[in-house]
Amino acid sequence: MTAMVVLNGHAQFTWRYSIENGVVKTEVPQREAGQQHALGLTTAKLPVVRVAFVGLGMRGPDAVERFTHIPGTQVMALCDYERERAEQCQKYLRKASMPAADIYSGENGYEQLCKRKDIDLVYIATDWLHHFPVAKCALENGKHVAIEVPSAMNMHDIWELIDLSERKRLHCFMLENCCYDFFELNALSMAQQGLFGEIIYVQGAYRHELSPYWDHYWKKGEDDKLGWRLDYNRKFRGDVYPTHGLGPVAQVLDIHRGDRMHTLVAMDTKSFNGKKLVEQRTGEPCGDFRNGDHTTTLIRTEQGKVIEIHHNVMTPQPYNRMYQLTGTSGFANKYPSEGYAVSSQTMKDAGVRPSSDNLSGHSYLSAEDKKALEQKYEHPLITRYGKMAKEVGGHGGMDFIMDARLVYCLQNGLPLDMDVYDMAEWCSLAELGSISMDNGNLPVEVPDFTRGHWNDVKGYRHAYASPEEEEKTAAIAKAFTEELKKKGAKYWEKHDRKNGR
Numbered sequence: 001m002t003a004m005v006v007l008n009g010h011a012q013f014t015w016r017y018s019i020e021n022g023v024v025k026t027e028v029p030q031r032e033a034g035q036q037h038a039l040g041l042t043t044a045k046l047p048v049v050r051v052a053f054v055g056l057g058m059r060g061p062d063a064v065e066r067f068t069h070i071p072g073t074q075v076m077a078l079c080d081y082e083r084e085r086a087e088q089c090q091k092y093l094r095k096a097s098m099p100a101a102d103i104y105s106g107e108n109g110y111e112q113l114c115k116r117k118d119i120d121l122v123y124i125a126t127d128w129l130h131h132f133p134v135a136k137c138a139l140e141n142g143k144h145v146a147i148e149v150p151s152a153m154n155m156h157d158i159w160e161l162i163d164l165s166e167r168k169r170l171h172c173f174m175l176e177n178c179c180y181d182f183f184e185l186n187a188l189s190m191a192q193q194g195l196f197g198e199i200i201y202v203q204g205a206y207r208h209e210l211s212p213y214w215d216h217y218w219k220k221g222e223d224d225k226l227g228w229r230l231d232y233n234r235k236f237r238g239d240v241y242p243t244h245g246l247g248p249v250a251q252v253l254d255i256h257r258g259d260r261m262h263t264l265v266a267m268d269t270k271s272f273n274g275k276k277l278v279e280q281r282t283g284e285p286c287g288d289f290r291n292g293d294h295t296t297t298l299i300r301t302e303q304g305k306v307i308e309i310h311h312n313v314m315t316p317q318p319y320n321r322m323y324q325l326t327g328t329s330g331f332a333n334k335y336p337s338e339g340y341a342v343s344s345q346t347m348k349d350a351g352v353r354p355s356s357d358n359l360s361g362h363s364y365l366s367a368e369d370k371k372a373l374e375q376k377y378e379h380p381l382i383t384r385y386g387k388m389a390k391e392v393g394g395h396g397g398m399d400f401i402m403d404a405r406l407v408y409c410l411q412n413g414l415p416l417d418m419d420v421y422d423m424a425e426w427c428s429l430a431e432l433g434s435i436s437m438d439n440g441n442l443p444v445e446v447p448d449f450t451r452g453h454w455n456d457v458k459g460y461r462h463a464y465a466s467p468e469e470e471e472k473t474a475a476i477a478k479a480f481t482e483e484l485k486k487k488g489a490k491y492w493e494k495h496d497r498k499n500g501r
Contacts, residue, residue, distance in 0.1 A: 013236060013431050015155035017444075023263075024435055024444040028451065029159055031166070037453045038166045038420055039256075043144070045413035047476040052077035052101075052119045052143075054110045054134050055126030056085045057218050059148055063123060064089045066400050068096035069392050070407050072477025074484060077113050079104035081218075098488040100495070110134045114141040121410065124148060125175075127218055127228040128240075132157040135172065139164040144171040146406060149243045150427045151175075153232075158424045162449060165420040172420040173406060174427075176247040177394070179418065180401040182386065184248040184323060185379035187332040187340075191252045192459070193377060195342065195350055197329030199252055204245025205310035205322035214277060225281045233274055237290040238266065238434035239297055239311040243426040245321055246309050247418070251460045252325060253305055256421050260454040261307070261446040264299040266433030268292025273314040297433050299446070302454075309429065331361055339364035340373055352376050381405060381462065405462075411473045412465040424449040 017026040031037075051073060053060050057080065067073050075093055078086040083105035090100050104113045114122060114137045122138035124131055124147045132152055135145045139161070151174045152158045165172040178184060191199055210229075217227030224231075232240060253259055271289040278286040293314040299307040310322060323334040330342035344359040352372050359365065365373070385404050389397030409416050428446065436444045448454055465473065 012154045012156075013238075013434055015431060017435060019439065019442065022442060024439060024442050026155065026432070026435070026445070026447055028447045029163075031451050032163070035163070035166050037450055038162075038169070039450060039453055039457060040415045041165070041169065041171060041419060042413055042415055043169065043171065043410075045473070046120050046410045047072060047473060048480050049073045049121055049407050049410050050076045050119050051121045051123055052079065052113050052116075053089070053123045053125065054079040054113065055124060055130065055148070056080040056089050057125070057127075058216065060123075060125035061085075061089050061092070062394055062399065063125060063403065065092040066392055066394055066403050067123075067407075068092055068098060069388070069400070070404050071474070071481045072411055073407055073481075074098070075101045076119050077102045077104060077116070079109050079113050081105065081107060081109075081220075093488070094492055096488070097485040097492070099484070099491040111137055114138045114143060119143055121146060123175075128153055128232060129228060132161070135161060136164065139168050139170055139172065142168065142170070144173070144410065146173045146175050147423070148175050150241060150430065151243075151423045152427045153236075153240070154431045155428065158427060158449070162420050162424055171410075171416050172423060173416050174243065174247075174418050174423040175402060176243050176418060176422075176426070177398045177402045178244045178321060179247045179251060180381065180398040180405065181248075181396070182382060182398070183334045183338055185382055185401075186374050186377055187323070187325060187334075188248070188252055189377045189379040190330075190332065190340075190373065191325060191327070192461075193350075195330055195346065195373070195377065196325055196327030196332065199305065199325050199327045201306045201308075201326040202249035202252060203308045203310075203322045203324040204247075204249045205312075205320055206241050206244045207310055207312045207317055207320040207322065209316055210313045226278060230274075230277060230281075233291040233313070234278055234286070234289050236430065236434065237268065237292070237437055238430040238432075239295045239309060240291065240430045241311055241313070242297070242309055242429040245311075245323075246307070246426045246429065247422070248323055249307060249325070250422070250426060253301060253307070254458075254460045255301070255425060256450050256454040257457040257460045258455060259301045259303040259305065260448060260450075261299050261425055262302045263443045263445055264297055264429070264432055264436065265441055265443050266295060266297045266429075266436040267441050268295040268437055271314075277314075295433065297429055329361075333364075337364070338370075340370060341365065342373075347373070350376065380464075409463065411477060412469060414463040414465060417462055421449045 078101045080086040121144045217229045269292040275289040294312040297309045320335040325332040341361045344354040347354040385401045389400040392400040
């Protein structure tokens with residue numbers, strides 16, 4: 001039996017799908033003639049990365065500050081709906097002795113910014129609804145984009161960003177910082193080197209009660225009682241913030257690099273606290289809150305692995321991303337307690353001396369054994385950036401590792417760690433999960449966003465330049481930043497004289 005359906009009346013979730021023999025299948029647009037996939041996409045080296053920031057509310061300002069610590073970058077432009085927020089970020093450039101950036105503001109300020117010829121990368125940290133229009137404008141104007149999470153809120157946006165990245169041969173990078181956290185990177189290194197055997201089951205989540213934050217999300221005028229994030233949860237059902245939990249475990253499972261997400265099933269609770277939040281802020285009854293307080297998504301991959309993802313921002317609980325790997329020879333878990341579980345023999349086979357010959361996977365390793373494993377398998381990105389990341393900060397340093405790594409790849413002309421298909425797969429849980437739940441929790445086939453190329457690359461890996469190329473690129477970056485700081489010092493001295501300081 002086949003039925004063609006359109007989801008619900010809300011403008012964002014309208015991708016067409018069919019139900020065939022109890023399974024939902026979404027439409028997959030054909031790749032245009034002559035358009036090539038973007039797997040392993042490389043572009044011309046950018047010895048200096050000229051960046052513009054759009055969205056300077058909660059996340060954007062910290063990103064501006066972090067970039068002042070990355071050699072070979074220049075902040076060219078700052079943009080926010082509210083001009084004052086953009087102006088305030090000049091203080092980070094001044095502190096770093098870098099020239100001021102040009103300011104753009106208003107509803108469409110980003111459009112003029114994207115037309116400039118002296119910008120290589122547009123870094124987007126707006127509210128969710130503006131991720132796509134800013135990214136689309138930037139890509140259409142020849143800019144690489146780095147987009148905060150979730151980068152695309154629905155299937156229409158996902159497929160259009162895929163086509164733009166493929167057609168324009170430009171990077172569409174999702175700023176998923178959790179892929180760069182210390183435990184996740186070390187566990188990825190262990191998994192890639194076979195410590196845990198075959199990884200068969202993984203868990204990830206975003207369980208973070210947002211009661212301290214609801215009032216701080218940007219509101220468009222006095223009539224906006226909810227703010228953009230609560231309003232989005234009111235209107236849309238599904239895991240609308242899946243990437244923190246899904247991203248790191250998807251890399252472990254080599255998604256679209258030898259495996260793919262094949263089928264998902266999603267379930268949610270009723271809305272209890274979400275509904276109350278709206279009523280408290282509007283003073284009116286709320287009978288149309290779409291998103292459940294807790295959403296669970298189960299995904300089975302082509303290679304027979306299982307992914308479990310949770311979303312809950314409504315109920316009291318400790319922060320928890322649930323990062324967990326279950327393998328045939330070992331186990332890793334981050335929340336609520338960090339640890340690994342492997343046998344003494346597994347440790348010996350890895351060349352690590354265990355504290356006891358009687359260790360088994362039945363319990364966590366001691367702190368001593370945990371430290372020994374992490375020293376043995378320390379991820380190269382931690383070795384390279386870890387110390388400075390902890391000094392600069394950004395969610396404990398993972399934000400800095402993410403930004404520094406993005407710049408490194410652009411400067412060296414390498415494939416980025418996360419491509420447009422990662423963005424598509426990880427963000428798709430929102431609308432695909434909504435389809436599942438709105439149809440009695442039916443299984444939904446996850447489309448192959450690579451359109452036939454998910455098995456071309458064998459295994460997820462970070463790309464690196466040769467030591468010689470790294471040294472050359474680093475020297476150019478260092479020299480540029482030294483000169484930029486000299487110009488910046490003169491700029492601010494002149495600025496202060498002009499303003500009578």
